[in-house]
Amino acid sequence: MKPELLTVAASAMLAAGCHSAPVAPTVVPPPPVAAVATAVPYTWDSRAELAAWVDNGASRGPATVVGDGTEAVIRVDVNAGDTNLHGPDFDPPLTGVSSARIRYRWLDRAQDDVLFVEVYLRPATYDQSLNIPHLFSLGGGDISKPPENTSGQWVDQVFTAHNMSTPPYTVRFPTISVTGSGTYGPARIHGVVEIDSIALIRQ
Amino acid sequence: MRTLFPAVLLVAAVATPAAAQVELGGGVAAVATPYGAGAFPSLQARVDFTRHFAVETVAAFEPGGFKHGVEGTYLLQVHQAFGASTSKVTPFATYGVLGSFEYRRYPEFRYTLPPTGDTVVYPAYTRRSLSGPFGLTGGVGARVRLTPHAFFEAGAQLLEVDGSFAVAFSGGVTVPIGHGR
Numbered sequence: 001m002k003p004e005l006l007t008v009a010a011s012a013m014l015a016a017g018c019h020s021a022p023v024a025p026t027v028v029p030p031p032p033v034a035a036v037a038t039a040v041p042y043t044w045d046s047r048a049e050l051a052a053w054v055d056n057g058a059s060r061g062p063a064t065v066v067g068d069g070t071e072a073v074i075r076v077d078v079n080a081g082d083t084n085l086h087g088p089d090f091d092p093p094l095t096g097v098s099s100a101r102i103r104y105r106w107l108d109r110a111q112d113d114v115l116f117v118e119v120y121l122r123p124a125t126y127d128q129s130l131n132i133p134h135l136f137s138l139g140g141g142d143i144s145k146p147p148e149n150t151s152g153q154w155v156d157q158v159f160t161a162h163n164m165s166t167p168p169y170t171v172r173f174p175t176i177s178v179t180g181s182g183t184y185g186p187a188r189i190h191g192v193v194e195i196d197s198i199a200l201i202r203q
Numbered sequence: 204m205r206t207l208f209p210a211v212l213l214v215a216a217v218a219t220p221a222a223a224q225v226e227l228g229g230g231v232a233a234v235a236t237p238y239g240a241g242a243f244p245s246l247q248a249r250v251d252f253t254r255h256f257a258v259e260t261v262a263a264f265e266p267g268g269f270k271h272g273v274e275g276t277y278l279l280q281v282h283q284a285f286g287a288s289t290s291k292v293t294p295f296a297t298y299g300v301l302g303s304f305e306y307r308r309y310p311e312f313r314y315t316l317p318p319t320g321d322t323v324v325y326p327a328y329t330r331r332s333l334s335g336p337f338g339l340t341g342g343v344g345a346r347v348r349l350t351p352h353a354f355f356e357a358g359a360q361l362l363e364v365d366g367s368f369a370v371a372f373s374g375g376v377t378v379p380i381g382h383g384r
Contacts, residue, residue, distance in 0.1 A: 017302070017335035023328040030320035058320055086320060120318040128323045132316070175319055 030058050032089040043199040047072030058086035074195040076178050079188045087174040093124035096202040098167040100135050100159040107152050108191035115180040119159045121171045135159035168203050224251040230375015232263050257282040272307030293346040300336035338364035
């Protein structure tokens, strides 16, 4: 190409400007967690049912299943770190979910320790631009309130969206996040949280 | 500004059938703005349409931590020489427009969403950006013959973008190439 024409072509290109489009991200879901038959639909209470939330390769944190039968519990050592329990996948996705119910107790807590428990409902389809619906108890997920929740006695609590999102939800899988903070920022909280049963409530 | 300048160049190219000479060069430009100053390595390519008129593109590269590519400012301008081209020293003026360019390679980036374990993957990609002209430039300088086929050029330019001004001082070496040298 002659230099004159090359100059004109380059000038035209500069005048027009051009920009490459940003690349859209993709979302890779975690490996699916096998479903387990439950005595009550969408309620996990026995050892085998609770184990599906813990011994699945997807859950993280210091959680173990102890006890037998319906006396079994998920024991979370909240002093050892945060825990994320990945529930079984639903295929097809579970529709009409409105809230969750968890029966739990918190043993050996220290004064001023704060514990947060939240239930996340992973939608059937998801891209990173969507907020994942999450359910929590009053107090922003801090289940150390009201006071009876810190007594070490069993508490049967309903977790809802509190207008942060609008049910019903279509759920591919649920997760439960158990975190907390001590009196001072980085300090760990103390004690053990035992989860006796987990249930998803449909409308 | 985006369409007028190329139109002028097109007219110049059509109106000057003489064989063009191409010059390539490199140097350093020091730019002072009300907000600070900096030095930028630069490359340039020039097409001489006549003995006195040429069109050149200058790319001034941003130094810094851009490990995966380059970015900077380009000048697209007329280079007008004065006096005899055989002189040891030839004064010149430049005037034109400026814009920006970017060519950067981003590696793959991924992170895991804590609540669900989903992994968000941004694939590796190359960002190519070439803006249209958004500023004006004009200046003067001198060209000194070092050897029969090498010149040293130094100049000063005033840059204007959205009512803000900057001053640039540049120096570098250019070498004619091709049939017209």
